[in-house]
Amino acid sequence: MTEIIDGNDVAQDIRNGLLDGIETLTDAGTTPCLATVLMNDDPASETYVSMKHKDCEEVGIATRDIELDPETPAEELFDTIDELNADPEVHGILVQMPLPDHVDEREVLRSIDPAKDVDGFHPENVGRLVAGNARYKPCTPHGVQKLLAAADVETEGAEAVVVGRSNIVGKPMANLLIQKDEGGNATTTVCHSRTEDLAEKTRAADIVIAAAGVPEMITGEMLSEGTVVIDVGINRVETDEGSELVGDVDYDSAKEKASAITPVPGGVGPMTRAMLLWNTVKSASDVAEIDVDLP
Numbered sequence: 001m002t003e004i005i006d007g008n009d010v011a012q013d014i015r016n017g018l019l020d021g022i023e024t025l026t027d028a029g030t031t032p033c034l035a036t037v038l039m040n041d042d043p044a045s046e047t048y049v050s051m052k053h054k055d056c057e058e059v060g061i062a063t064r065d066i067e068l069d070p071e072t073p074a075e076e077l078f079d080t081i082d083e084l085n086a087d088p089e090v091h092g093i094l095v096q097m098p099l100p101d102h103v104d105e106r107e108v109l110r111s112i113d114p115a116k117d118v119d120g121f122h123p124e125n126v127g128r129l130v131a132g133n134a135r136y137k138p139c140t141p142h143g144v145q146k147l148l149a150a151a152d153v154e155t156e157g158a159e160a161v162v163v164g165r166s167n168i169v170g171k172p173m174a175n176l177l178i179q180k181d182e183g184g185n186a187t188t189t190v191c192h193s194r195t196e197d198l199a200e201k202t203r204a205a206d207i208v209i210a211a212a213g214v215p216e217m218i219t220g221e222m223l224s225e226g227t228v229v230i231d232v233g234i235n236r237v238e239t240d241e242g243s244e245l246v247g248d249v250d251y252d253s254a255k256e257k258a259s260a261i262t263p264v265p266g267g268v269g270p271m272t273r274a275m276l277l278w279n280t281v282k283s284a285s286d287v288a289e290i291d292v293d294l295p
């Protein structure tokens with residue numbers, strides 16, 4: 001039987017596991033607070049940001065909701081980030097990607113106070129992650145680690161294949177998998193668009209993590225029996241019945257081979273949001289100098 005790993009369930013467990021810590025911090029006068037900055041008109045981004053706010057509300061994390069017109073001069077975005085950096089009540093800052101073309105994404109990531117960079121995208125935090133001294137694990141790869149742990153998948157000694165090498169998913173995922181740490185110690189191969197024979201790599205894997213942004217590209221035919229399949233992809237495709245959300249994995253054929261698999265939606269997506277809350281609580285706990293148990 002193939003185990004369907006339910007990301008909504010695991011994410012709910014994470015949120016529940018944060019409640020005590022949030023209460024402790026709030027009672028001590030430090031209510032964790034996440035600020036989001038949205039500067040694009042993409043309806044999907046608006047949906048994700050509003051889901052993040054709803055999650056925060058559920059667990060008692062305060063929020064700031066900043067929306068800038070996509071035409072806004074870059075200077076104004078930097079002023080906004082500076083204000084949030086300086087605001088002692090704000091513990092996490094998330095600037096929703098993508099940004100408009102006239103805004104330099106790297107400059108934005110550098111401008112966020114690394115202590116409030118709950119995405120973990122600031123170069124200082126990227127460096128710390130690579131050096132094995134992470135301050136914030138990036139939310140999506142961290143969420144994948146939690147999903148694997150929840151499904152009792154042993155990463156130590158496993159052959160892991162990550163499909164995709166982006167800065168937000170593929171690279172940090174591979175970094176976590178090779179860490180000498182729980183949820184790491186995997187022998188990890190990173191594949192990308194120039195990989196010669198992808199199917200040869202995925203067939204040799206115990207764990208396949210698909211983050212290519214190509215709808216349903218990983219098929220059952222590319223997998224060996226018993227592989228654990230984590231589908232990070234979120235692609236909106238048009239079908240005869242209207243628009244539909246699909247992953248990077250061809251779910252039906254992959255499910256025939258996999259020992260465990262994540263669905264889309266309801267897999268990695270909710271975990272990304274849960275780990276954002278996790279990082280925000282960690283930030284508040286660091287500021288308050290109060291240790292709280294994190295799930």
Ligand SMILES: NC(=O)C1=CN([C@@H]2O[C@H](COP(=O)(O)OP(=O)(O)OC[C@H]3O[C@@H](n4cnc5c(N)ncnc54)[C@H](OP(=O)(O)O)[C@@H]3O)[C@@H](O)[C@H]2O)C=CC1
Pocket residue numbers: 140163164165166167168169170191192193194195198211212213214217232233234235248268269270272273
């Ligand atoms: N569930 C969640 O919470 C999140 C989901 N996502 C989703 O995950 C997916 C990946 O996102 P992201 O990393 O930002 O995407 P990017 O487009 O930044 O990166 C995609 C990567 O996949 C590689 N790739 C593209 N086509 C192929 C191919 N045919 N074979 C092998 N590798 C390929 C690219 O290679 P190259 O470098 O050579 O171009 C690149 O490294 C998207 O569907 C996105 O929507 C993203 C963030 C969070």
Ligand SMILES: Nc1nc(=O)c2c([nH]1)NC[C@@H]1CN(c3ccc(C(=O)N[C@@H](CCC(=O)O)C(=O)O)cc3)C=[N+]21
Pocket residue numbers: 047048051094095096097098119139234245264265266267268269270272273
């Ligand atoms: N600074 C920044 N940080 C991000 O973490 C970030 C970003 N920018 N830009 C966009 C991507 C994408 N992303 C998702 C988060 C949650 C779901 C999610 O919750 N998905 C649900 C619902 C999907 C739906 O119904 O639309 C699911 O898969 O079940 C999806 C995608 C975070 N991103």
